[in-house]
Amino acid sequence: MSSSGVIIAGAAETDRLGKLPDHSTLQLHIEGALNAVADAGLTLRDIDGIATVSAPGPVQVAHALGITPDWIDGTGVGGTSFLLHVRHAAAAIRAGYAKTILITHGESGRSRVGASRWRMDASSPAGQFEAPYGTFGPTTTFTIPLLRYMKDYGLTHEQLAYVAVAQRRWAAKNPRAAFRDPITVEDVLASRMVAYPFHLLECCLVTDGGGALIVTSADRAAEFPKPAVYVLGTGESSETPMISQLVDFTESQAFRLAGRAAFAEAGIGVSDVNHLMIYDAFAHVPIYGLEALGFVAKGEAGPFIADGNTEPGGSLPLNTNGGGLSYTHTGMYGMFAIQEGVRQLRGEAAAQLDAPEISVILGNGGMFATSGVLVLGRQPRP
């Protein structure tokens, strides 16, 4: 099986990101969808497949747009879901189930307009065995593994803080980034403690926004106004919905397995990668991601970032939009990581690299619960 032969033909975000109290969740989906359809030079009549997460879910989004789908994917496994949608869409297109698939994201993460209220079921495994101890969202769960990593591999508080510093340097080049002012390690360590060892500037933003993608077959690549972005390899995996049950707190098995599948399918190795996006809900996630994908050995990612390798001018440009720490984070950031990969390969990013050929996107969902990885290329696989 191969994902070659499938392209991203349209990609766009909502007009604005940030604080958008005049947009409901559904409106953000609609605006992202219309922008992506226009970006591909298509009309809504051309769309025959739909994928998004609940709520509002693919049926609501399709209906709002007047789309009658032949193919529906409601995979909702956290913020990486959109990477899985691309993978599933690629399979559907190869199978002939759909020709032109729309993948949407919209989230009123900050303003909470038309947003469903999250509630823990007290009889679920997490409700019985985690929530009673005072967990309350990602800041209290996604963060728990890191002290183990710090003790076992010697990561310092300063190296963790530097992840935020490096990404702010990319954000400074991006007019759409929420936070653009330079910061230092001292600034990060002086910011408010959220959940030791994490300070405020080591935690992602909470914003409103959306975006959408159009996925279709590569034989149509010349029909679209923008350069095609080829889906060369994809992977997905899951580990545990409960952070306490992660097999090894110093690594993500789901990251590793999804990455291995995507790299194998694309037929690439880490040295082929020119651009990398790792969903950074918190500052430790790029560290776990770099190691899981094999860019550095276990324990080396903190020093690798602190040595400047991932910031502007470095050998491995990482999170070039500024990431969830500085660009935007609606709650399900995976869509924005894909968008930046597409922009870099098309040559239309704010902090544009010099003609990158291969962009890799690593997404996480439900903390370390799930992962999706995409290998995207400027050209089809030879």
Add this chain to the structure above:
Amino acid sequence: MAAKPVPVPTPETQPFWDGCAAGELRIQRCGDCGRAYFYPRPVCPACGSRNVEWFTASGRATLYSYVINHRPAPGFDEDAPYAIAVVELAEGPRMMTSIVGLPATPEALELDMPLQVRFEPRGDVSLPVFGPEEN
């Protein structure tokens, strides 16, 4: 003010909560591969066997990882900042818990320190928490 969350047992977890009420940490192990596991479920996650049994764990554990949370969950305002910890039981499985009897500071909470289970009332159940070993 919001109350702290109270777990709602399900049929497959009821023996665990019954154990807690009796002051015992009862978990499961596989009758085929021998591995102990947590959280309660009717199949061994290591080998897929349905031949699983309950036993009473020693209650001894070590501190595997934690955060000190400064933004309290509903019901936890008076506790903040408080540690949300994961301990590794002597029998192998890990579980989330609260740390009692020690300050919620990085200095007091050293990874790998020995801990011992105890039980605290929460609504109509007893909740396992961990504190320093008693001599």
